[in-house]
Amino acid sequence: MYTDGACLGNPGPGGWAWAVPDGPYASGPAAKTTNQRMEITAAYEALRALDGPVDVVSDSTYVVHCFRDGWWEGWMKRGWKNSKKEPVANRDLWEPLIELVRSRPDVSFRWVKGHSGDPMNDAVDALATDAARTQAAREGEHLSAVLIAQLEEDPADRSATATPSVAGEPDGDGIDSLEGRLETHGVVVTGHRPPELGGYDANRIADGVRRRLVEILRAKAQVDTELVVATGLGLGAEQLGAEAAAEADIPYVAVLAFPDPDSVWPDASRRHFRKLLDGAEQVIVHTKKPPRSKQQAGAAIARRDAWLAAHNHEAVVVWDGTDRAVGKTVRTLEESLDDVWIVEPW
Secondary structure, three states: OOEEEEEEOOEEEEEEEEEOOOEEEEEEEEEEEEEEHHHHHHHHHHHHHHHOOOEEEEOOOHHHHHHHHOOHHHHHHOOOOOOOOOOOOOHHHHHHHHHHHHHOEEEEEEEEOOOOOOOHHHHHHHHHHHHHHHHHOEEEEEOHHHHHHHHOOOOHHHHOOOEEEEEEEOOOOHHHHHHOOOOOOOEEEEOOOHHOOOOOOOHHHHHHHHHHHHHHHHHHHOOOOOOEEEOOOOOOOOHHHHHHHOOOOOEEEEEEEEOOOOOOOOHHHHHHHHHHHHHHOOEOOOOOOOOOOOOHHHHHHHHHHHHHHHHHEEEEEOOOOOOOHHHHHHHHHHOOOOOOEEEEEO
């Protein structure tokens, strides 16, 4: 039995889904939730619906490792505290799922790499994304290829779990490469754009932020030898993050919301962007086609940001403490990541 969760923004409207090969399926929506909560809900709803021996197949390490590696046992021994002695996130969903699994010795969990060509993984991804987008439930006795094709007609509307492409590889699946490399510790770097960082040209404020980012990343690399920086390579803090990673000799991954985001930038900015792109260890592009409007661009960026929050461990955000847009990003990251570090521009 395959499960998946999706979320249009993190938090945002979400959806969950489960399906049995050549058997029944179901999906459902949530008005405001997170990707992780939808992954848990998908497993819970499936086990509620299905009796007998069940092998739960999920592309969520969050769900699979809880049972395969016995995370839940440690949580319960510590009074529902994690290894950092902090309250376990999403306890309200974990408790009923864990209770259900413990009552059934015939349940196992298995991880599958997302968007790797597994037809059933793609099917539940499409169902969950459809539920998130339409906020409507579906169920049936047989999940047909026709229905899946209908759900996948407009990739631009897919959620943050949609299949991305790696630059130069149209059928690539780079979105899950970080999740699959469990030894890698991903750190998102984001924050203010140039107007709040002293302008578009080289200046004292941007130089100071870059130096502090280098210091922070080097310190983190001493603790986590497999540190990887994730950046959208947008003007401002995101590019400073890539520059700092390169200076600290730490690999960085460029996670683009859509192809050629630099197409409307001045020539000098485009050259610098392409240089940083060439220096990336990997390039992930979430949507294959450029947006046709500002609304589509905003939606694509939101999906990209939701994926960054769901697939990394920490974040470093350049924020002056007052800008509301960056503040919203900070709150979203805090709901999903282990730690969010703030760097003030000065």
